[in-house]
Amino acid sequence: MTALAFLASTAAARRKAEKPAAEVGAKAPDFGLPDSQGKQRKLSDYKGKVVVLEWLNFDCPFSKKHYRGGNIQGLQKDYAAKDVVWLSIISSAPGKQGNYPPEDVNKTVKERGASPAAVLLDPKGDVGRLYDAKTTPDMYVIDPKGVLVYSGAIDDKPTTDVEDIPGARSYVREALDAVLAGKPVKTGYVKPYGCSVKY
């Protein structure tokens, strides 16, 4: 076998680095989606408020963990009292896990005692891709100036066990408490854990 004596720069795999539109520290990109009640919503509707985006799949064991354990419901209630807007977003494509007709979405939200301001339906996955949402759950916190201050994991225990919730470090809580106190968010990004978003 002859050795190659020249510089062979054959690229076996070439891919452009994709920069997501949503970057921690930058303005959260605006978007519009219908909610499960048929109302059209835009992120910019909530200018001046603290907003939480929660990527959701009712059937994903990681999403289920945080609902079974009351984590999501608790966060929604605690922070609604502080005027935080919680938007759940379903980016599952038609025919894929987690894609439900609006009536079923409303039914499940009610059954679980959840209280999001709205559940936004993103079956084309446009907003999911805009935010580079990778998992359910994948959490985003936006400050009143519209800047994305946190993106990523809901907490630091990447398991499906409800028992792991009480002892876990809640990144969402930390980010919200910091923003509400006018302080910088110390941990801006933690790699999220969950099922892949079913685009």
Add this chain to the structure above:
Amino acid sequence: MKASSAAFLLLLSLSSPTLHAAEEPTEASNVRAELLSETESLQPGSVFTLALRLKMSDGWHTYWRNPGESGMATAASWKLPEGFRAGELRWPVPERFKAAHSTSFGYGKEAILLADVYAPPSLKEGQSADLAVKVRWLECREACVPGSSELTLRLPVKAAAPLPKTELASLFSEARRRLPDQLGAGALADWSARASRDGQGIRLRLEPPADAAAPAGTAPEADFFPILDGVVADAEPLKVEADGKAVVMLLSPARTPKSSPASRLSGVVVLKDRKLAMEVASPIEDPEEGSCNAKKPDCEKDAGSDDGSGVPGLDGRR
């Protein structure tokens, strides 16, 4: 079948056994888990090897130590007698799974995770040791299901060096064959790696020894599986090129606001055309001063420590 015997059988199948004897595999939907010992006995004051074998049904997979952008690494919690110590799981080279908009790492058919266990010197011939482990995993096809299994194994204590279980010898040697080599050690002693930061990401150069054969084909095929979090992205390398016999990979930086850039790259490199897989750990060299300047307008400066996002130094070794 009479109704009463049908009911009795139904009752049997619903009862959940907590512990399973020795090598009886546990059925947990799409994954069967077994705990196997390489040897027939154990010797006080020495190390022996166990295997956690997961067999997946067609189309289902479980995950590597870094599951990738979704999923969950298989985890083992050992319940061992006093004085025993289990080492970290040793992971075979993973496969890359690509879904719409996300990538993950794991095993499609079978995963044999080895663990070395230390037996204390205080044991006496004639005793036996009950070794137990709770294994937790995530099995996925399109949807994902968490699974777990509690497995036990009893081994007799013998003063003499233990004999291998002949019927498992080929399984254990296959499991070892599937482990990545260590770059710079053993068979890869004369290989070297160099990681450096450039404008677009992290460049990793792998240099075989001077007397290595040229690889088959002209286009190198390689992949990188990160072990440390927060350094490079889980996505496929941006570029893979040959430079003589060396392979140069350009890896996307991890998506994380950087206050201080990561200083160490760690992961498993697979060189497909050379049929090699190696674990690599290398400090990341900073670009030379002035390399990001007007002459290279597309070179991005690393985020300095003044961006205020204050992410604590990540040493997220999985």
